[in-house]
Amino acid sequence: MTPDVRPLVAGNWKMNGTRASLDQIKAIAEGVQGPLSEKVDCLICPPATLLYVATALCTDSPLQIGAQDCHQNVSGAHTGDIAAEMIADCFGTHVIVGHSERRTDHAETDHLVRAKAEAAYAADLTAIICIGETAEERKSGQTLDILKRQLAGSVPDGAKAERTVIAYEPVWAIGTGLTPTTADVAEAHAFLRTELAERFGAEGKLMPILYGGSVKPSNARELMAVENVDGALIGGASLKAEDFLAIYRVYEDLTA
Numbered sequence: 001m002t003p004d005v006r007p008l009v010a011g012n013w014k015m016n017g018t019r020a021s022l023d024q025i026k027a028i029a030e031g032v033q034g035p036l037s038e039k040v041d042c043l044i045c046p047p048a049t050l051l052y053v054a055t056a057l058c059t060d061s062p063l064q065i066g067a068q069d070c071h072q073n074v075s076g077a078h079t080g081d082i083a084a085e086m087i088a089d090c091f092g093t094h095v096i097v098g099h100s101e102r103r104t105d106h107a108e109t110d111h112l113v114r115a116k117a118e119a120a121y122a123a124d125l126t127a128i129i130c131i132g133e134t135a136e137e138r139k140s141g142q143t144l145d146i147l148k149r150q151l152a153g154s155v156p157d158g159a160k161a162e163r164t165v166i167a168y169e170p171v172w173a174i175g176t177g178l179t180p181t182t183a184d185v186a187e188a189h190a191f192l193r194t195e196l197a198e199r200f201g202a203e204g205k206l207m208p209i210l211y212g213g214s215v216k217p218s219n220a221r222e223l224m225a226v227e228n229v230d231g232a233l234i235g236g237a238s239l240k241a242e243d244f245l246a247i248y249r250v251y252e253d254l255t256a
């Protein structure tokens, strides 16, 4: 954890979930109620088809709802895309940009990710900006260079801590059950914190840096206890309320 940074436990449902899955959102919305929600933020990013109905389920809950991507433009002829303003219009609060699956499947560049983050800010959304190295890049010792380049390219100038979350997701750890050692996580997060502080000053010291990649109830405590890890971006384990809430609750100890 980082002093003065409020942790965020976020779930990314990716291309999973139909109306039947709304029961899980309801259960999470109920499960996060209580004193812990005064110290730790909690977010689920379902597919866009569930965004509006999901926010309606959370009106009496601290659970926030976000989207998984947005277009960089405000509106226009972009079949199949959604604008940041549309997410805000559904009462969404966050949008993930630059996830490695978007970078790979849709050839998204740092430049485009930065434009999407700017679109998020313009709609008063918080941008969760994802970065991370591939297995080859780690093996060849390039991890920190890649993180430096992606961070510099993807985070807009003038980014504010209030509206910016960084998610460090080693690509090789996503959905594989593999995780970096806590020493490797500590190294990456400390590096990112230094880079953010150098570029953004006080704001950079306050931007939450999440870890993502095979976070589960069984490893969450160890990973979330690492210095400069301010929460998690969780894929598979966010689909089941029970698992997601078990990860959220590791903060009962960590914030005690």
Ligand SMILES: O=C[C@H](O)COP(=O)(O)O
Pocket: 012, 099, 169, 173, 174, 175, 176, 177, 212, 213, 214, 215, 233, 234, 235, 236, 237
């Ligand atoms: O956005 C979430 C990450 O890609 C992590 O996914 P995972 O928890 O299934 O490994």
